[in-house]
Amino acid sequence: MKDIDLRSDTLTLPTKEMRHAMYEAEVGDDVFKEDPTVNRLEELAANMLGKEAALFTASGTMSNLVAILTHTRPGDEIILGSESHTFWYEVGGASTLAGVVMRTVPNDEEGRLTPDVVEPAIRTKEIHYPETALLCLENTHSRCGGTILSPEYTSAIAELAHRRGLRVHLDGARIFNAAVALGVPASELSGAVDSVCFCLSKGLSAPVGSLLCGTQEFMDRARKWRKMMGGGMRQAGIIAAAGIIALETMVNRLAEDHATAQHLAHGLARIPGITINLDRVQTNMVVFETPTTISTLEFIKQMDALGVGLLYRGGRMVRAVTHRMVGTTDIDEALNRIELFMKDIG
Ligand SMILES: *Cc1c(COP(=O)(O)O)cnc(C)c1O
Numbered sequence: 001m002k003d004i005d006l007r008s009d010t011l012t013l014p015t016k017e018m019r020h021a022m023y024e025a026e027v028g029d030d031v032f033k034e035d036p037t038v039n040r041l042e043e044l045a046a047n048m049l050g051k052e053a054a055l056f057t058a059s060g061t062m063s064n065l066v067a068i069l070t071h072t073r074p075g076d077e078i079i080l081g082s083e084s085h086t087f088w089y090e091v092g093g094a095s096t097l098a099g100v101v102m103r104t105v106p107n108d109e110e111g112r113l114t115p116d117v118v119e120p121a122i123r124t125k126e127i128h129y130p131e132t133a134l135l136c137l138e139n140t141h142s143r144c145g146g147t148i149l150s151p152e153y154t155s156a157i158a159e160l161a162h163r164r165g166l167r168v169h170l171d172g173a174r175i176f177n178a179a180v181a182l183g184v185p186a187s188e189l190s191g192a193v194d195s196v197c198f199c200l201s202k203g204l205s206a207p208v209g210s211l212l213c214g215t216q217e218f219m220d221r222a223r224k225w226r227k228m229m230g231g232g233m234r235q236a237g238i239i240a241a242a243g244i245i246a247l248e249t250m251v252n253r254l255a256e257d258h259a260t261a262q263h264l265a266h267g268l269a270r271i272p273g274i275t276i277n278l279d280r281v282q283t284n285m286v287v288f289e290t291p292t293t294i295s296t297l298e299f300i301k302q303m304d305a306l307g308v309g310l311l312y313r314g315g316r317m318v319r320a321v322t323h324r325m326v327g328t329t330d331i332d333e334a335l336n337r338i339e340l341f342m343k344d345i346g
Helices: 016-024 036-049 060-071 085-089 115-121 151-163 175-182 216-228 237-249 254-269 296-305 328-345
Strands: 053-057 077-081 101-105 132-138 167-171 195-199 210-214 285-289 311-314 317-321
Touching: 016 237, 036 053, 036 195, 036 210, 036 237, 053 060, 053 216, 060 085, 060 132, 060 167, 060 195, 060 210, 060 216, 077 085, 085 101, 085 132, 101 115, 115 151, 132 151, 151 167, 175 195, 175 254, 210 216, 254 285, 254 328, 296 311, 296 317, 296 328
Parallel strands: 077 101, 077 132, 132 167, 167 195
Antiparallel strands: 053 210, 195 210, 285 317, 311 317
16 A cells, blocks of 8 residues: 655655756865855856845755844844744744743734734834744745745835834745745745845655845855855755755646645545645645544554544644645546545544
8 A cells, every 4th residue: 555645844855866967966175165066056046036145054044044143133023923833843042042032922813914913013113022023924834834925915015124124034835835826926926035044854745954045145144154054065965966866857746746735635625524624725735624422543553554644733723834745646646545544433
């Protein structure tokens, strides 16, 4: 029985072409900025995101942390979504390592932070208050189910933040999913923000790495923070080579993951006992509600035993993520297994 692992798009393995590029990669010492492959990846990333410069980091977590370190001083406050990845899944590094207060405000159901929640959270100048330095956004929004922030929304909220003297960082781990789904260049989604990062190791299928993009001046300071975090890698061109292939060949195919996600979502909607909001399925994530006849953790455990990998999302919610290594026939098979299981538990 084939395992159909829908836990995450991070499970995608590097392609043959990536491994070949890694083998052949021209390398040097990147701490001296002498790795031509890393330099090429950073230039490519900056161009695609419409920024002056980029920095190759070990992970999305490191990119977000370096961005926060660079935008703030210890004791500052940052505003971020109550459902944001940075708040939930980055081990609280913004507080521990950057020394900032994380002020969460509620995300709406599609991952936005609306002006009516952002504006009142911005501190005025007052002796008792920390200074609000940064607004953090996320596109696509992971905990909200891969939902998309539009260019119009992003510009409007960034304009508000800038007007109040804040900088804006966009966690664009899956920004290319948003760009492909909207049919716009990624730079249209990042034009209004001061910094943006994205992951190579998710749907884009590279084995390692993320890029942080922004102005040259910002990146010169970010590079030093990356060094302090222990992220100054030497012949990193070995892994950057796969990232170049990812950016050159893997972006447009994300549309296939969106199609399989739609296929999965519509299939789930037809299974009695499963509840799903199809409007929320906008990219490669499918979040659905399990029936009350079984605990959600037990549902996931049983599905795992039946060869369908899912992830717990809190409450009765489960998430499935489509990616390069699951095709339409795999989705059909997963749907069969879920449907049979649901019949079994009545
Ligand atoms: C995955 C992810 C990250 C972190 O990336 P890692 O490479 O796993 O550290 C950050 N933000 C979002 C929205 C993500 O989905």
